[in-house]
Amino acid sequence: MATGDAITVTMIDDHPVVLAGAEHWYSTADPPIKVVASGAGVETAWTPPGDTAAVVVLDLQLGGRPPAYDELRRLVEAGRQVVVYTMRDDERTALTCMDLGAFTFLTKAEGEEHLIAATAAAAHDRPYTPPALAGAFGADTAPDRPKLSLREEEVLIEWFQCESKELVAQRLGITPRTVSSYLDRVRVKYANVGREARTKANLVARAIQDGLIDVGDL
Incomplete structure (x- = not known):
């Protein structure tokens, strides 16, 4: 490794x-x-x-x-x-x-x-x-898009742009455990529409496909 x-x-x-x-x-x-x-x-x-x-x-x-x-x-x-x-x-x-x-x-x-x-x-x-x-x-048209809450999208995008969940938590005024909880929910929602995203990189790919973030923003 x-x-x-x-x-x-x-x-x-x-x-x-x-x-x-x-x-x-x-x-x-x-x-x-x-x-x-x-x-x-x-x-x-x-x-x-x-x-x-x-x-x-x-x-x-x-x-x-x-x-x-x-x-x-x-x-x-x-x-x-x-x-x-x-x-x-x-x-x-x-x-x-x-x-x-x-x-x-x-x-x-x-x-x-x-x-x-x-x-x-x-x-x-x-x-x-x-x-x-x-x-x-x-x-890609990516028709099977999960319905994410505004807070889930916010946490997801902050995580893409931060080095750690701890930093996301500081920026959003929540705990690292809450950050993990939101990210787990997002992964479950993607899995439920047949678009699993086990890793951070996979979640970024899904977010780009779904128009939540642009490649240039990363």
């Missing part, structure tokens, strides 16, 4: 040149990001040392098979932070990955800067929305 400045990654991609290139990018990051395991199959993330990494970087298209949505779902359900990193750049694929609980969605065309930034954000559970995903959100 991420400890202090040390971020660990498991990379899953069936193109050796992609694995080698990404590992080089990570090694030159500041601070460096360590690839603890890499391979062409999702089993890399389930076996040592890949099962200990803070972040899983997953290519959707492995071995010419259909998109690895089932594998993505399993990783998310196990509590892993997954950055989808793929040649696919269509909006439907991006939104499907986010609906399944991916931390974020990157196209390989977005390159070194966004891969490093997204990986660091995932390790520390800080929201990150790269350009392709922002475009997909802008095109």
Whole structure:
């Protein structure tokens, strides 16, 4: 896992040149990001040392098979932070990955800067929305929107813009426990309409889709 400045990654991609290139990018990051395991199959993330990494970087298209949505779902359900990193750049694929609980969605065309930034954000559970995903959100109609109270929206937006629940509590004049209660209610409401949001990053994605906040406000 991420400890202090040390971020660990498991990379899953069936193109050796992609694995080698990404590992080089990570090694030159500041601070460096360590690839603890890499391979062409999702089993890399389930076996040592890949099962200990803070972040899983997953290519959707492995071995010419259909998109690895089932594998993505399993990783998310196990509590892993997954950055989808793929040649696919269509909006439907991006939104499907986010609906399944991916931390974020990157196209390989977005390159070194966004891969490093997204990986660091995932390790520390800080929201990150790269350009392709922002475009997909802008095109999404998201019909199943939960009905949030004004106070729930206020707490949610403050949390996106603060480092901690304690700071949200100070700004709104409530207790950290009350902040947690509001956020739990929001998560339940999203789950009830079939749009689960387990992490802060997932909640940010939902809020952008639903027009509660703009990418530029983060």
